[in-house]
Amino acid sequence: MAGIFEPRYIRKIKIENGLALPPMVAFGFADESGMVSDRNVAHYSRIAQNGIGLIIVEATCISPEGRLDSRQLGIWDDSFIDGLSRISGAVHEAGSKVFIQLHHAGMKAKSDVAKEPFTSSDYDDGRMKGREMTYEEIKRVISQFREAAIRAREAGFDGVEIHGAHGYLLTQFFNSKVNKRTDQYGGTFENRNRLAAEIYEDVREACGDDFVIGIRVGSNDDNLEESIERARFFEKLGFDYLHVSTGFDGTRSVDELPEDFPCNWIVYGGVKIKENVGIPVIGVNMIKDENQIGYLLNNELLDFVALGRAQLADYNFVKHMRNNDKILYCLECKPCKWWTDGRECPRQIQAARQI
Template sequence: MNAKLFEPYTLNNVELKNRIVMAPMCMYSSHNEDGKVENWHRTHYTSRAVGGVGLIIQEATAVTPQGRISPQDLGIWDDGHIEGLKELVGLIKEQGAKTGIQLAHAGRKAVLEGDILAPSAIPFNDEMKIPVEMTVGDIKDTITAFINGARRAKEAGFDVIEVHAAHGYLINEFLSPLSNKRTDEYGGSAENRYRFLREVIDGIQQMWDGPLLVRVSAKDYHDDGLDVEDYVAFGKWMKEQGVDLIDVSSGALVPARIPIFPGYQVKLAETIKHRSDIDTGAVGLITTGIQAEEILQNERADLVLLARELLRDPYWPRTAANELGVEIEAPKQYERGW
């Protein structure tokens, strides 16, 4: 059969060999707390490229030391990070996958020594540290850090950049009225709450001409928070700014009960795709080839992102191909066992 999952997809000026994307997942494995690539990263990411994934998006990579989720996060805040990232990119590309990196700042969800930053001085929960409300100067410095991170990503050779605006981290905190109580130009109206992300996107595009993705949490799961309707508007603004695809996740801005079931976030990606007229990626409890193919065949999203399923099965593309009755090319070293 002809499976859309294994059709090429062009993302701006980059062609992916299939529609399978490895979603960014933190490895917490930079054990010297210097944000540098270690052997675990080389093994972890390259094995999924051997397994046939079309695009591998590297885990949330901090644009400032203060923006790490944990002290063990990968970093891109210093030119000293470029060498290791460049080596990692080369290893992945050698095995036929395209490479992406998620630029991130943890905001109030950083678990670090010292002050942590957020739009407003509101902690994530009762157990976590109260963040320091960012000054306009802090905001401008952080936007510059995202731009510099993009420059380093370009120098390292990544094909794709994704801006992390989801899961309750800094940019998501600016977007939602639950975490943004500012009264200046970065708070209040939807346009003002979007301003930080707008300036990050504009800044990155000054020096990056490749595919640009944004990951969002399209539902806060709170009566006073944001829902998919709000992200339809944000999606239209992102398209106007030249964003190529929105990677649609949900939740994690505030503690909340989230009803989880297979494909529970796909409807969010579908709504934004059709109502914002922008390509989307679907993610969240997508585990089988049949499930992924249904999403693509019914034009509910343009790419399928897998996270935990690729931790369980680095060769999931082969598993999905067998399930769908599709023959895919094996690494030549594995042909006798494929």
């Protein structure tokens, strides 16, 4: 598995191996102020010390009204810079590179943070409800992404990842199930991509050519073919990498997988997108053992593999894999204990007992 641990680049940033930590909100680590806590710093420091090449810090909100949860990290004003600098500093000290994901939930914002959540156009499916954004609100969101990226750079991060997946605001523009606008932000494929494009252009202008700007996207907005076309569009625009997951909802983009493919349709969507672009692609979703990792990276099906629950279960997953030591594999608890308090993860408890 030598290929797994070979260095590679995103833009001008050298990353020591093909393994990444995807952005996962550590619920309960921050309080309702959104400030970085000692637990946040310790969490990322431990994973960086494990030897991971790249850490992408959890969805960090650009606006208090755009939070998925009231306990989410914030980056909507300068008061957050010092705390976020502690995370980037700890990760760099351990030898890893670190990006931060910039996030706005759109109509998925919790009711206790947004009394009237907005989205691309009026929407109500019985589970989610949002009103159409005004032109002025769209421009304000673009500015909020820009200012958040400037803060991320000032806090010492190597780059940012724009969150354009998982049903949040940008997917609410990408996906025609939601976006029924008739202005320049809706209708055609190009118009539905316009918000993300303008965010990229503003962030690039503000942060310069050496700063990494990536985007997390789905392979199912509205389908795989359109997602591939969107990936090509974003590459041409200038994005430095693509992090492929799911889009507005869980509609499968692939009906049948190749018989020998060891991962799910979400990972396969990332593989198909990589076949069609020249910039690095990160694949993610329930990749949890060394056989899957080796298959994806040694066969050059992806540029990076993101290990989420695998590293929440075993903070030393990468070190254990490199040294052929015993790995504490995720037990796939339902629901995952990390949704409430990661200290209740049975593998974390087991590891603590062994120290």
